Amino acid sequence: MTLSQKKAGKSGRRHPLATVALVAIGLLVTGAAYTGFSQTSATAEVDWPTFSQDESNITAGEKLFGANCATCHGLEAEGTDDGPSLIGAGAASVNFQVGTGRMPLAFQGPQGMVKPKQFSEEETLQLAAYVASLAPGPDLPDAKYLDGSGDVSTGGTLFRINCAMCHNVAGAGGALTEGKWAPPLTGVAPTHIYEAMVTGPQNMPVFNDANITPQEKSDIISYLKYLEEKPAVGGLTLGSLGPVAEGLFIWIIGLGAVIAFTVWVTAKSN
C-alpha cells in the first residue's frame, strides 16, 4: 500500500493547484483582452454645429439612411408598421441608438440590444445630421456636461430617485417585464447616458431638461463615473446585483465549503 502511494506521489508531476492557477490566468487574460477591445470612444471630435449644418454631411446621411434604415423607418423617415417615425427624433436619439450598436436592429424582439457598432463615428454623425435636418429634436449634448465634473452627491440623490428602481442602485441594470431589461450603466459613454435621459430610448421614460436640468444630468453622469472608479470597500461585489447573486454565492460556495468541511471532519482517516 505504501509502495503504491509513493509511486503515485512521484509520478504526479503537476502541482495540484496547477489547474486552478491555469484557469485563473486564462480568465485574467481573457478579461483584460475583452476590456481592451470593448473600450469605445464616443466623444465627438468634430465641431458638431458646423458638421450638422454642412449640406454634404446631410446628403451623405440621407444616403446611409436610405440604404440601412428606410426598410423599417420609411424612405422619408415617416415610419412604417415595423418602425416608428424619426421626424423630430433628433440627433441625440440617432447618436445613442446607432452609436451603441442598438440600431440597426438585429431582429424584432422585446428589446434592441447593444451590438458591435455597424457605422463609423463619422457615418453615425452624418445619420444624426440627416435626422436632425428633418425636424427639430433633442440635440447632441454639450461637452461641458460630460466630463464628470458634476456634483457626485446631488447626482447620487437624483439617481436613486429617478433611475435606481430600474437600473439598480449601483447601476448594474435589472429585469423588466416580458423579456425587457434595464441595461447596466457601467462602461457606457457619458454622451450615451446623457442622450438616453433626454430621448427615452425604447421603453425608458423621457427625462427632459425641465425635469432633470442639464447640470443635474451632468451630476448623475459624474455619480455613475464615480461608482465605476471607486474601489468596492466590501470586497467582491458579485456584480452589485443584490440578494439574488449574493444568495446564490453563499448557498453554493458558502454552504458547499461547510459541507466539504463536515465530510472531511467526520470521514475516517486512512
Add this chain to the structure above:
Amino acid sequence: MADEATSNSKAVANAHSHGEAGASAGTAVIASDAVQNPGLPPHRKRVTDLNPKRAKRAERTVYTLFYISVAGSLGSMLAYMFFPIESGELWQIRLSTLFIGLGMALALLAIGVGAVHWGKALMADHESIDVRHPVASDEETREASSEIFKIADEESGFTRRTLVRNSLLGALIAFPIPGITLLRGLAPQDQDPVTLLKHTLWDKGVRLARDHGGAAVGAPIRAAEVTIGSVFHVVPENLANAEDVLNEKAKAIVLLMRLDPSDLKVSEERKDWSYDGIVAYSKVCTHVGCPVALNEQHTHHLLCPCHQSQFDVSDEAKVVFGPAKRPLPQLPITVDDEGYLVAQSDFHEPVGPSFWERLK
C-alpha cells in the same frame, strides 16, 4: 432473568431482552431466516499507524498549521499597523479590512484544521462500543419521587385549598396583560390610525412638486414641462410643512406620467381626473406597499420590483400580472391659473395594501 423483568416493567423488559430470543408472548414471530448480526467490520489501521514516516509527516503538518495560525494572528496585527485608514480613501479602507480579515481568518481556520487533523491522523485510534441503557429510572426512585410530590401537595394544600390555587393561576394569567397593552403605545396616540391610513396630504389645490429625496421638496411642476413619455417622481408641495414628514411622504408619493391622450382608456367617472394625457397614480403598491416605479414608456406598464405585480397605466392602472389585487389609486389632477399641476382632492380610496377597516 428476562422472565422476571417482563413481569415487572415492560420498558425494562424490552431493554433486557434486546438481542435475546425472549420477545413478549403473542407478538413474537420466529423467523427461521432472520438476518444475522454481521458484527463490526475488521479494524483497519491508518497509514500513520503503520508507517512511522507518515506519522512524522502528519505531525509536521499539524504543528505547521498551528504556526501558520500564529503567523495569521501576527499578520493581522501587522496589517492593522501597515495599512492604516488615515486619509479616509476608500482603497485604504479596503486594504485594511481585507488584510486584517485575512489574517484573522487564517489564524482561526488553521487552529481548527490543525486540531481536527491531529485528532484524525495522530491521536489513538480505538474502536469501542458504548452500550445504551434504559432511559427510565428504576422503580424505587420513581416511587420515591412520586411520594415527594404527594407529601408536597398535602403539606401545601395545593389541591385542598382551591381558592388559593385558582387565585395564583389567575395572577399568572393576568401578569402578561400589561405587556400586550403597551403595544398600543406603538401606534399614534392622539390620532385614529385608521383615519391616518385613509388620508394623505393631498387635498384640493395642493401643487405637485418634484421629489428631491428624504424630506426635501423640489420645485412644483408645470403641465408644460411634462412632455409625452416623461415620468416625474412627485410629492405634495405642502410636504415640507408636515409634522411627520417621512410618514406623510410614504403615503403621498405619486408617479406622474404623460401619455399620448389617444392611448388612454378613460372611464366616464374619471373623465376629468387627468390633464391632456397627464395622469398621476399612487406609487404605493396595493399588494404589500413597495414603491411601484418601474415605468415602461411604450407598453405603459408599471412594474413593482418586489413581487412583479404589473399595472397598466393606460387603463387606469389595472393589475395585468402578479399578486396585487387592486389597481393603483389615481390622484385626480388639474391645472391652476399659473399652469402648475394641482390635485383636485385627496385619493378617493386608501392607498397601499389592505387593512381590516379599509372599506368601513
